[in-house]
Amino acid sequence: MSEKKLFQPRVAEVRKVAHDIYLLQFHQPFLSRNARAGQFIEIKTPFRPDILWRRPFSIHNVNPDDGDVEILFHAVGRGTKALAHLGPGDTIDILGPLGNGFHYDDELREAVLVAGGLGVAPFRLLQRELARRGVPMTMFYGVSDEDQFCGVDFFDAHVNLKLSTVDGSRGYKGVVTDLLVEYLDACDDLAHKAVYVCGPTPMLRRVQEIARQYPVPAQVSLETIMACGFGACVGCAVPMTHPQPGVKEYYLTCKDGPVFNIEEIVING
Amino acid sequence: MVDLCVQIGPLRLKNPVMTASGTFGYAEEFKDIVDLNEIGGIVTKTVTPNPRPGNPPRRIVELPGGMLNSIGLPNVGLENFIREKMPFLQTLRTEVVINVAGTTEDGFAECVSRLEDVDGISAYELNFSCPNVNHGTSYSTDPNIAERITAAVRRLTRRPLIAKLTPNVTSISEIGLAVQNGGADAVSAINTVVGMAVDIAARKPKLATITGGYSGPAVKPIALAKVYELARNLSIPVIAIGGIATAEDALEFMIAGATAFQVGTANFYQPDATIKIKKGLESYCKEHNISRVIELVGALP
Numbered sequence: 193m194s195e196k197k198l199f200q201p202r203v204a205e206v207r208k209v210a211h212d213i214y215l216l217q218f219h220q221p222f223l224s225r226n227a228r229a230g231q232f233i234e235i236k237t238p239f240r241p242d243i244l245w246r247r248p249f250s251i252h253n254v255n256p257d258d259g260d261v262e263i264l265f266h267a268v269g270r271g272t273k274a275l276a277h278l279g280p281g282d283t284i285d286i287l288g289p290l291g292n293g294f295h296y297d298d299e300l301r302e303a304v305l306v307a308g309g310l311g312v313a314p315f316r317l318l319q320r321e322l323a324r325r326g327v328p329m330t331m332f333y334g335v336s337d338e339d340q341f342c343g344v345d346f347f348d349a350h351v352n353l354k355l356s357t358v359d360g361s362r363g364y365k366g367v368v369t370d371l372l373v374e375y376l377d378a379c380d381d382l383a384h385k386a387v388y389v390c391g392p393t394p395m396l397r398r399v400q401e402i403a404r405q406y407p408v409p410a411q412v413s414l415e416t417i418m419a420c421g422f423g424a425c426v427g428c429a430v431p432m433t434h435p436q437p438g439v440k441e442y443y444l445t446c447k448d449g450p451v452f453n454i455e456e457i458v459i460n461g
Numbered sequence: 462m463v464d465l466c467v468q469i470g471p472l473r474l475k476n477p478v479m480t481a482s483g484t485f486g487y488a489e490e491f492k493d494i495v496d497l498n499e500i501g502g503i504v505t506k507t508v509t510p511n512p513r514p515g516n517p518p519r520r521i522v523e524l525p526g527g528m529l530n531s532i533g534l535p536n537v538g539l540e541n542f543i544r545e546k547m548p549f550l551q552t553l554r555t556e557v558v559i560n561v562a563g564t565t566e567d568g569f570a571e572c573v574s575r576l577e578d579v580d581g582i583s584a585y586e587l588n589f590s591c592p593n594v595n596h597g598t599s600y601s602t603d604p605n606i607a608e609r610i611t612a613a614v615r616r617l618t619r620r621p622l623i624a625k626l627t628p629n630v631t632s633i634s635e636i637g638l639a640v641q642n643g644g645a646d647a648v649s650a651i652n653t654v655v656g657m658a659v660d661i662a663a664r665k666p667k668l669a670t671i672t673g674g675y676s677g678p679a680v681k682p683i684a685l686a687k688v689y690e691l692a693r694n695l696s697i698p699v700i701a702i703g704g705i706a707t708a709e710d711a712l713e714f715m716i717a718g719a720t721a722f723q724v725g726t727a728n729f730y731q732p733d734a735t736i737k738i739k740k741g742l743e744s745y746c747k748e749h750n751i752s753r754v755i756e757l758v759g760a761l762p
Contacts, residue, residue: 195493198733236730244677245523245730287494287732419521419528420729424486426506426532427521441514442535460518 211339221259229318233288234421301384305331308391334368416445431458470646472621474501481725482560512538527677551581562588590627590652601627604639611643649700692718708741
């Protein structure tokens with residue numbers, strides 16, 4: 193795991209890529225070479241000293257050849273709305289890379305990526321890493337309506353992609369976990385397959401049930417409120433499925449995660 | 462060249478910048494980001510005799526100007542602390558202050574007694590004041606108990622003893638005088654201010670434990686008033702804590718009477734805050750022709 197550092201890169205571009213969803217690109221060669229899929233960075237919101245905490249963002253993509261790094265974010269809160277207003281040349285204060293990242297090994301024969309909404313963010317880099325190892329990928333990507341899809345053309349060109357929308361405006365009408373169930377039902381053999389999931393909490397709970405039922409190993413990338421991102425505040429506690437009562441009952445999303453084996457954690461909400 | 466040395470009773474710090482317990486982990490978390498040896502003193506996260514899992518989530522809330530926390534002193538317990546955390550701390554070339562607490566009165570003495578056998582410890586800080594554990598409050602608000610615990614620990618050690626005080630009392634000086642009588646070499650203040658936040662959509666408290674401790678820039682004026690009061694009423698040095706994020710903040714506290722100070726919440730969002738503050742302090746002294754930083758302490762008219 194590479195050591196974390198503070199950087200003050202300049203923004204190359206902030207581009208709207210879907211409804212309320214923005215892609216922010218900056219130049220940071222160290223990060224682009226060392227960040228792994230599933231890791232994150234913390235950004236201090238520029239021009240807003242009233243926003244105290246840094247905000248955590250999954251690393252969406254890196255290009256080690258030109259040193260660029262991209263994050264994807266939903267402009268919904270005070271911090272992210274301020275980020276959406278940044279332009280080329282603005283300086284951002286970032287800390288990273290943080291967290292553990294997705295796990296895979298030589299035994300992996302097929303990866304099944306399940307993305308809900310902005311949960312797609314870490315999968316572009318995961319796709320890149322798994323493609324380099326020659327691992328075939330199937331991806332289920334669901335949103336509430338088609339205006340929220342981002343990067344569909346990219347994923348369509350590189351993985352076996354199936355889309356879903358809750359309102360039926362594009363792809364399968366319904367929730368993305370239905371597609372996962374249908375897929376797993378059709379598989380003769382789940383050996384050497386792994387599910388990677390990121391998305392809203394109800395979807396994660398459902399994937400946890402599905403993973404237990406089949407059973408199939410699944411890794412989840414979690415998002416939790418955090419004040420620091422590197423284990424100092426101890427605020428981002430997640431209950432363990434198998435705690436040592438009175439001794440150790442919680443993992444920290446920032447240090448032990450943000451990627452967990454889905455059976456290890458209690459998903460609340 | 463500015464002399465940044467300060468003296469906290471028998472404890473000499475190369476500069477007055479310290480870290481506040483519970484905001485700097487066991488220092489190792491910050492080793493990639495700051496040169497730890499540049500910091501005057503590092504205060505570790507509270508250790509208790511037995512391991513503690515900490516409070517259930519949600520543990521933290523961001524608020525305008527500050528944050529609420531209810532972490533609940535999670536730690537690996539005294540023996541694991543000595544085995545797992547001390548070796549790194551022993552490599553540091555700065556003063557290491559171990560913050561201890563007990564869930565019973567005897568717990569404080571139990572920690573210090575065991576730590577006396579361990580090298581690389583410059584001082585102890587007694588955490589009388591965590592608002593997020595059941596018994597923390599009575600230790601911190603009852604002067605008799607605070608004095609009794611301090612005296613019990615005093616008998617066990619010649620290492621410097623710092624008592625960390627809560628602002629959630631009618632008279633902080635009363636508690637300060639009690640621990641001074643008990644043999645404390647210094648006090649540190651303030652711990653967090655008891656606070657609460659409500660989720661109006663769910664109509665529930667935002668924190669799982671309902672109330673928690675408020676910290677960050679917003680508590681600085683409260684802390685300044687308490688530090689000023691303590692500095693006037695006590696004969697032992699005061700270490701300031703409360704919303705210090707910049708050198709200017711730190712200077713206010715020193716001028717109001719603090720001999721040293723601890724950086725807390727700022728470590729979360731500006732992990733190199735300690736180093737920036739130290740540099741800012743040095744620049745201020747140069748600009749104002751102050752050769753020794755201690756000249757500033759209690760410089761109010």
